[in-house]
Amino acid sequence: MDICSKCGNPNIVIKRKASGQALCQDCFIESIEKKVIKTIKKENLLQKGDKVMVALSGGKDSVATLEILNSYVERHFIELCACTIDEGIKGYRQEGVDIAKRHAKRLGIEHQILSFKDAFDIDLDEIMNVPDHRGACTYCGVFRRWLINRAARDMGATKIATGHNLDDEAEAIMMNYLEGNIGNLVKIGPITESKSELFTPKIKPLREIPEREVGLYALSKGLEIHLDGCPYAQQSFRMEVGNVLKDLTPEHPTIMYSTLRGFDKMRPVIREELTEPFEFDRCEICGEPSSNKVCRACTFLKELGHSPNLDYF
Amino acid sequence: MIFMTFKLEYNEINEDKELNGKTTILNVLDDLEVSPQTIVAKKNDQIVSEDAEINDGDTIKLIQIIYGG
Numbered sequence: 001m002d003i004c005s006k007c008g009n010p011n012i013v014i015k016r017k018a019s020g021q022a023l024c025q026d027c028f029i030e031s032i033e034k035k036v037i038k039t040i041k042k043e044n045l046l047q048k049g050d051k052v053m054v055a056l057s058g059g060k061d062s063v064a065t066l067e068i069l070n071s072y073v074e075r076h077f078i079e080l081c082a083c084t085i086d087e088g089i090k091g092y093r094q095e096g097v098d099i100a101k102r103h104a105k106r107l108g109i110e111h112q113i114l115s116f117k118d119a120f121d122i123d124l125d126e127i128m129n130v131p132d133h134r135g136a137c138t139y140c141g142v143f144r145r146w147l148i149n150r151a152a153r154d155m156g157a158t159k160i161a162t163g164h165n166l167d168d169e170a171e172a173i174m175m176n177y178l179e180g181n182i183g184n185l186v187k188i189g190p191i192t193e194s195k196s197e198l199f200t201p202k203i204k205p206l207r208e209i210p211e212r213e214v215g216l217y218a219l220s221k222g223l224e225i226h227l228d229g230c231p232y233a234q235q236s237f238r239m240e241v242g243n244v245l246k247d248l249t250p251e252h253p254t255i256m257y258s259t260l261r262g263f264d265k266m267r268p269v270i271r272e273e274l275t276e277p278f279e280f281d282r283c284e285i286c287g288e289p290s291s292n293k294v295c296r297a298c299t300f301l302k303e304l305g306h307s308p309n310l311d312y313f
Numbered sequence: 314m315i316f317m318t319f320k321l322e323y324n325e326i327n328e329d330k331e332l333n334g335k336t337t338i339l340n341v342l343d344d345l346e347v348s349p350q351t352i353v354a355k356k357n358d359q360i361v362s363e364d365a366e367i368n369d370g371d372t373i374k375l376i377q378i379i380y381g382g
Contacts, residue, residue: 015362015364022362212351212378212379215353215378216360219353219360219376227376229377229380
């Protein structure tokens, strides 16, 4: 029987295929936290005095992010706040929102809960009833990001932290490469910034942690997480790419790591060669930075016969 | 004849299963056609790796943490 490679405890919670390393609960927790801290240091994700807004869905990734970033608050390095988006999915979303509320309360941090319904006068369930709609995921991501960007400015945050994990990043890299979407490859990275002062930089502290290990971390720490899958999640190209990577992983356990590593090496070169001069404009409807006259959120809302509630904040 | 059994909880499944010989969490996952990548297993409320052996009277809970595909 395996014992913990670090301390010899016979109660192991994971055996990593890539390294053969077996870890007990405490040593596993420590290894995850150490890895995230290393990412934050290596990629310069945090500066002293940062006010970090965690995009907190209540799921395993955002809850884990909140927990680990909280250790920086305890060391008086940063300030934390959170924003939860309620897309309005009956029988599913409320649980995540409630879990997010409890975590924010437990940590004593400022917490904004924003809803599609209040911001746009239409929620995701209602959008799904509109004929010829574009599919749930298309609207969801665009509207969430619109709200997150505005919330960050409203809360005076200097950084937005998301729970993107290794699986997410590897999928994004492969998706965009396979589609020849080099423009998007330029944008993927541990920190997303923009020349526009209306954009708050987004950081991804969990980017080197495999998705399963994020879940294991949250459960090991006894953190309450929303476990259900979104009822609108449908077969998408991202999912197909994700399945390919997940299918390769048993025989090639380091494949997601190597995808990320290789990409990180290419990143500076791609950026230098391929970044197009960003001529940013502001959406004529909502004022958000946009490379077009009307931003995507407002374009979608227009199609749905709605417009954003600009007094929401 | 004494039957050795364990309790299995996974999503809607909540039943007693017979233990036939050496059985690990991974064996149970293979039977269910569930990828170990998508779940975290608990044995008597303690998180265990998929190599953990199941004994008579154990309660095994499989928690799905990854969805899709």
